[in-house]
Amino acid sequence: AAIAPADLEKLGVLGHGNGGTVYKVRHKRTSSIYALKVVHADSDPMTRRQVLREMDILGRTDSPNVVQYHGFFEKPSGDVAIVTEYMDLGTLDTLLKKNGTFSEAQLATVARQVLNGLSYLHAHKIIHRDIKPSNLLVNKNMEVKIADFGVSKIMCRTLDACNSYVGTCAYMSPERFDPDRYGGNYNGYAADIWSLGLTLFELYVGHFPFLPAGQRPDWATLMCSICFGDPPTLPEGASEEFRSFIECCLKKESSERWTASQLLTHPFLSRDPEHC
Numbered sequence: 001a002a003i004a005p006a007d008l009e010k011l012g013v014l015g016h017g018n019g020g021t022v023y024k025v026r027h028k029r030t031s032s033i034y035a036l037k038v039v040h041a042d043s044d045p046m047t048r049r050q051v052l053r054e055m056d057i058l059g060r061t062d063s064p065n066v067v068q069y070h071g072f073f074e075k076p077s078g079d080v081a082i083v084t085e086y087m088d089l090g091t092l093d094t095l096l097k098k099n100g101t102f103s104e105a106q107l108a109t110v111a112r113q114v115l116n117g118l119s120y121l122h123a124h125k126i127i128h129r130d131i132k133p134s135n136l137l138v139n140k141n142m143e144v145k146i147a148d149f150g151v152s153k154i155m156c157r158t159l160d161a162c163n164s165y166v167g168t169c170a171y172m173s174p175e176r177f178d179p180d181r182y183g184g185n186y187n188g189y190a191a192d193i194w195s196l197g198l199t200l201f202e203l204y205v206g207h208f209p210f211l212p213a214g215q216r217p218d219w220a221t222l223m224c225s226i227c228f229g230d231p232p233t234l235p236e237g238a239s240e241e242f243r244s245f246i247e248c249c250l251k252k253e254s255s256e257r258w259t260a261s262q263l264l265t266h267p268f269l270s271r272d273p274e275h276c
């Protein structure tokens with residue numbers, strides 16, 4: 001049976017996003033725990049559009065590495081809400097802040113799962129467009145799942161305006177800023193791979209790659225270093241396989257970047273114990 005608002009009891013707040021709040025909720029009859037993302041009636045039209053888009057995309061997806069969708073409802077007040085599975089360890093961003101940087105072995109596990117989710121999405125013509133540590137959820141089985149499809153895009157026949165200005169600027173790929181220069185054979189999917197490369201890099205070094213530790217992003221400087229600088233390189237001590245994997249994700253020219261399914265065959269991932 002579909003989940004109704006009256007079935008759910010709020011247990012606490014899991015996080016706040018643009019215009020919405022995510023609650024931990026319990027289903028009163030089954031005692032199952034879920035996450036409930038609520039966007040209030042008085043929020044701006046763009047936020048409402050985003051939550052509807054997210055519902056549309058989550059409703060079409062079924063992958064072990066995409067957060068599972070359990071329902072959607074609109075209250076008489078006009079509030080809209082999405083019910084998804086609850087991920088008890090939160091995001092990779094909170095794990096980084098809590099436990100410190102990730103080892104290569106842990107990152108191989110993370111990378112394999114995110115790539116599995118991305119190859120599913122890309123095969124279904126969905127571009128996430130906002131891959132970053134705070135949009136990747138984790139549970140205590142160390143399952144990693146892609147969440148937050150508010151700015152994602154379903155590709156149509158044409159290679160249309162998938163370079164419109166969405167997503168978190170810092171994780172945006174060079175061809176999103178400058179398609180003429182870096183967008184040979186531009187199709188949008190490669191942008192998710194760039195963002196994944198930066199995400200893994202950040203989880204390894206503990207800070208956003210283009211900025212020294214502790215520095216707050218300044219938009220103009222950041223855009224210049226992404227477009228005109230060389231891609232960031234890992235510190236000494238990183239293995240050859242990891243270095244090569246990150247290079248394959250962070251090719252500035254989008255057509256040279258590996259695809260999700262190509263990366264799934266990269267030797268870096270054969271360290272992941274679950275690979276065998």
Ligand code: ATP
Nearest residue numbers: 014015016017018020022035084085086087134148
């Ligand atoms: P942002 O603008 O920060 O990306 P958002 O409005 O797009 O936020 P989400 O990213 O979906 O919203 O969720 C906000 C936060 O709520 C997440 O960063 C996470 O901490 C928490 N959260 C979201 N979904 C879940 C879930 N299924 N299980 C546990 N925590 C969750």
Ligand code: MG
Nearest residue numbers: 017134135148
């Ligand atoms: Mg988010």
